Amino acid sequence: MSVTGKIAIVTGAAHGLGKAFCDILLKNGAKVGLIDLNIDQGQKALSKLEEKYGKNKAMFVKCDVSNIKAMPESFQAIQKNFGGLDIVINNAGVGLEKRDDWEKTVDVNVKGTIKGTILGMEMMRKDKGGKGGVIVNISSMAGLNPTPSGPVYAATKSAIIMYSRSWVHNPELAPNGIRINILAPAFVDTPLFKMLENKENIHAPAIATLVQKKVGVLKPEVVAEALLELLADETKTGAILKIAETTGKEYLTL
Numbered sequence: 001m002s003v004t005g006k007i008a009i010v011t012g013a014a015h016g017l018g019k020a021f022c023d024i025l026l027k028n029g030a031k032v033g034l035i036d037l038n039i040d041q042g043q044k045a046l047s048k049l050e051e052k053y054g055k056n057k058a059m060f061v062k063c064d065v066s067n068i069k070a071m072p073e074s075f076q077a078i079q080k081n082f083g084g085l086d087i088v089i090n091n092a093g094v095g096l097e098k099r100d101d102w103e104k105t106v107d108v109n110v111k112g113t114i115k116g117t118i119l120g121m122e123m124m125r126k127d128k129g130g131k132g133g134v135i136v137n138i139s140s141m142a143g144l145n146p147t148p149s150g151p152v153y154a155a156t157k158s159a160i161i162m163y164s165r166s167w168v169h170n171p172e173l174a175p176n177g178i179r180i181n182i183l184a185p186a187f188v189d190t191p192l193f194k195m196l197e198n199k200e201n202i203h204a205p206a207i208a209t210l211v212q213k214k215v216g217v218l219k220p221e222v223v224a225e226a227l228l229e230l231l232a233d234e235t236k237t238g239a240i241l242k243i244a245e246t247t248g249k250e251y252l253t254l
């Protein structure tokens with residue numbers, strides 16, 4: 001799918017990867033609705049994108065994706081404003097998991113992604129008045145490999161893979177023009193990644209350091225290029241695109 005002229009929603013769009021995804025979508029002629037719970041950073045991201053790409057091509061909507069009851073309103077506001085929906089990127093994610101403080105990670109990463117997928121399917125499927133579209137769910141290398149530094153984070157990221165891959169095999173999707181893909185980056189230089197420097201917030205920091213040496217650290221712009229490739233290449237329907245700085249891109253299906 002060419003993204004030119006398409007309407008996209010990106011969750012967790014105020015920072016890091018989400019911001020880079022919005023940038024590349026706008027650069028390639030899409031309109032983008034930014035969803036984030038951080039109003040200040042969301043507005044700042046929107047202003048920067050407007051400076052680069054002009055007004056009325058992007059909008060910001062505040063929403064906490066762990067509050068799944070609030071999500072429909074935010075998705076509908078973007079669909080209404082731009083007059084349609086073609087692409088949903090369920091990107092919002094957190095990684096903190098102190099031993100007694102991990103439930104938010106499940107709520108944001110798993111519940112938020114599931115609800116975003118359901119909304120995307122409902123709003124874009126042809127038998128419900130949509131034109132079809134693409135959903136990309138953001139997992140991680142941690143969803144594909146045991147991750148001693150973040151067992152809860154790894155569990156949420158593998159849940160995203162199996163939830164998405166299960167939908168890929170649902171026979172209702174193709175006739176309704178819905179495609180679902182998964183993007184699974186290794187370490188990326190974002191505020192979430194910097195969390196690894198705070199050894200109190202992760203387990204087995206020495207192992208995290210070793211893994212980092214092995215896989216390297218990607219720039220968000222490189223992952224955004226991979227997202228664009230995934231959106232464009234319809235032959236990779238349903239695939240997981242794994243990307244790491246040292247090993248590059250690899251398509252998997254599991």
Ligand SMILES: NC(=O)c1ccc[n+]([C@@H]2O[C@H](COP(=O)([O-])OP(=O)(O)OC[C@H]3O[C@@H](n4cnc5c(N)ncnc54)[C@H](O)[C@@H]3O)[C@@H](O)[C@H]2O)c1
Pocket residue numbers: 011012013014015016017018035036037038041063064065066091092093094108138139140141184185186187188189190191192193
């Ligand atoms: N940085 C990495 O090394 C890395 C690697 C693989 C996958 N990922 C995944 O990429 C995605 C983006 O991560 P990032 O590194 O850009 O992180 P980040 O912390 O830089 O950005 C995450 C964004 O999500 C927003 N957010 C957090 N909780 C939210 C909520 N409840 N509702 C709405 N928005 C919320 C934050 O405000 C922030 O703008 C995440 O799903 C993460 O798991 C990151």
